[in-house]
Each structure stands twice: as C-alpha cells, then as structure tokens.
Amino acid sequence: MMARLGRTALALGAAAYLAAALPAAGLPAGAQQERRGDWQDDGGWDRSGCDRRDGRDRIRCERDQARWEREREDRWRREAERKRRDDARAKGVAAGVIGTALVGGLIVALASDGKKKKARERARYCIERYGNYDERSDTYRARDGNSYPCI
Numbered sequence: 001m002m003a004r005l006g007r008t009a010l011a012l013g014a015a016a017y018l019a020a021a022l023p024a025a026g027l028p029a030g031a032q033q034e035r036r037g038d039w040q041d042d043g044g045w046d047r048s049g050c051d052r053r054d055g056r057d058r059i060r061c062e063r064d065q066a067r068w069e070r071e072r073e074d075r076w077r078r079e080a081e082r083k084r085r086d087d088a089r090a091k092g093v094a095a096g097v098i099g100t101a102l103v104g105g106l107i108v109a110l111a112s113d114g115k116k117k118k119a120r121e122r123a124r125y126c127i128e129r130y131g132n133y134d135e136r137s138d139t140y141r142a143r144d145g146n147s148y149p150c151i
Contacts (some may be wrong), residue, residue, distance in 0.1 A: 138150055
C-alpha cells in the first residue's frame with residue numbers, strides 16, 4: 001500500500017512540475033528575454049525596454065508604461081488613504097472606549113454614593129429608634145432579649 005501511495009505522490013509531483021514548466025517552455029527564447037527585461041521586480045518599468053522597440057511596438061510600450069505607472073501611483077494613493085482611514089477609525093474606537101469607561105465609572109460612583117447615603121440614613125434611623133442597633137448584622141436587640149432586623 002505504501003509503495004502505491006509513493007508512486008501516486010511521485011506521479012502527481014511530476015505532473016505538477018510539467019504543468020508549471022509548459023507555459024515557460026511555450027514561449028520563444030527571445031520573447032522570454034523580452035518579457036523579463038521590461039518589467040522590474042521593484043514595480044517599475046525598465047526604461048531601456050521601450051528603446052529597443054520600433055514603430056507601433058514602441059508607442060504601445062510607452063503607452064502601457066505610462067498607464068502602469070499611473071496605476072501604481074493610484075494604488076499607492078489608495079493604500080495611503082486606506083491606512084489613514086484605518087488610523088482614524090482606530091483613534092475613534094479608542095476615544096469611544098475611554099469615554100465609555102469614564103462615563104460608566106461616573107455613573108457607578110454616583111450610584112454607589114447614593115447607596116452609601118441611603119445606608120447611612122437607615123443606620124441613623126435605626127439607632128435613633130431602637131438605641132442598641134448593630135450595624136454589622138443590621139439588627140437591634142429587643143426587650144425580650146431577641147435580635148430583630150431593623151425595618
């Protein structure tokens with residue numbers, strides 16, 4: 001079984017290699033050299049590539065060269081604009097998160113202050129009414145000796 005699997009993998013690898021090699025093999029030697037000479041890896045044209053041509057081919061080459069340079073500049077501008085928008089969005093999100101945290105903290109502080117105020121008023125009421133109020137257990141001791149919650 002392993003031998004058959006190995007042969008299948010070898011056959012598929014060979015087929016993939018041949019499929020990749022056929023398009024390059026189909027071009028004449030001069031065309032391969034010409035295609036490599038015009039367009040540079042850094043995204044720009046080799047200026048001397050159009051100088052080697054004459055007539056319509058030269059005009060077409062120069063026209064394509066100008067168009068591709070415009071497209072490259074447009075792509076650069078779009079990328080810069082996208083980056084600017086992303087940065088602005090990130091700053092807006094950060095400002096929103098910070099603002100939400102501040103407002104939420106303020107609301108919690110006000111709410112907890114209100115609860116503390118109510119608790120102090122309740123304790124004061126129970127002390128005034130029963131005299132022997134225990135704040136920890138929120139109870140008072142009655143005359144019968146039992147503890148009852150402060151109502």
